[in-house]
Amino acid sequence: MADDVGLQGDVTISGEVRPRTLHLKMLRKQWQIVTLQIIATVALVGMYLEVVSTYVVGSIDHTMLFDTIEILIGDQLPIGDWLTGEGRTGLARFFVPLILGLAVGGGMALLAFQTPVVQQRVKLGFIITLIVVLVGQLLLSWLTGMLFSFDLRLPNTSELSTLEWPLLMILSLMILFLYLLPVIMGARGIWGLSRRSIAWAIGFTLLFLGVHAILAFPLINGQLGDYGNSVSVIGAQFSEPTVGILGLMLVTKEQFALIMIAILIMVFQESSYGVIRYLEYAYRLPESCKRDPEYVRQMDNVLNTHLKHTFGFLGLTGIATMVALGFHSVLLDIVKDSTGSQWAGQVSESIELSLTYGLVISAAMFLSIMALLRFFVPWERIWGLIYARNTQEAPPQSKEVVDI
Secondary structure, X not given: OHXXXXXXXEEEEOOEEEEEOOOHHHHOOOHHHHHHHHHHHHXXXXXXXXXXXXXXXXXXXXXXXXXHHHHHHOOOOOOOHXXXXXXXXXXXXXXXXXXXXXXXXXXXXXXXXXXXXXXXXXXXXXXXXXXXXXXXXXXXXXXXXXXXXXXXOOOOHHHHHHHHHHHHHHHHHHHHHHHOHXXXXXXXHHHHOOHHHHHHHHHHHHHHHHHHHHHHOHHXXXXXXXXXXXXXXXXXXXXXXXXXXXXXXXXXHHHHHHHHHHHHHXXXXXXXXXXXXXXXXXXXXXXXXXXXXXXXXXXXXXXXXXXXXXXXXXXHHHHHHHHHHOHHHHHHHHHHHHHOOOHHHHHHOOHHHHEXXXXXXXXXXXXXXXXXXXOOOOHHHHHHHHHHHXXXXXXXXXXXXXXX
């Protein structure tokens, strides 16, 4: 059957047509797949920076922990300040560590595509290097001391002090990598095609947000004493909305930051999982289908549609969330503009609408009205007409078919 299937022409170089197939070696280099991986990486970095700027910077960031350790030991940590970001302010503390985390995650992804023999050699070399750095100087000074003095003894204090530098360096890197765990695992999952690593990145981020929400709860935060003062707390009562669309203020900066975190998590998840899902689908196809031009064309359409939906639907999700949280202000503005009464102004100043449960009620009202609107507006038919029109207006794709 494969002899009856032509190859999809892709690129012509020096008069030679390179066939396009759905083999993984060629599909992984396709621009849509690479674009999805780049989008997932940008979303991962944006999600991490948004979480850091909202909850971590100036509150519980790694530089504060390093300063505390240096005060306890009475000395400087061996890790350089240029690497940790100490001495900088704001998000600048995380720029160099972020690059380090992406490099480590990319290296782990590259290692995942090597043969088992190469992986075993790299891991063995890493373990040997770690042992040499940790106890190499101690063993060298201890053994040479016994050799020249012809005395069998235990290591003395000066020889044991050689363990201080490597132990503090390993401790510093462990703390730094703990803060960078979502970036490291996310980069490994995106470029190494690992579902487990992507789940680790999302799970660790959600776990941090959950633990932070518990620690920021007023009853628990009050029991933490001085430690509770370092936790960045978003109050239960929100201020006047300052972020909106079309001149209509809907949410505050704190609410917008939470919306951005949620949207970026969804973009990261959909893009990274989408790449793995499409590659798995192509891998499981029969050999004849991988060489079929129709399957290649369908894969192009699916990838292009995924790219459009990534920006379209998730953008609409963010806008709909903003409208849902500020829906009460929209209704009150409409009533105030139409009737001119003072009732709308008095209700808008009510403290219930400024509390978190007021926002939940507002969002529930928005969802209820949109659900009722579905019975009057045939959304499926409208989307079907739009899709049919785009399909009719799309120019036919030219293809080159060569014989095998």
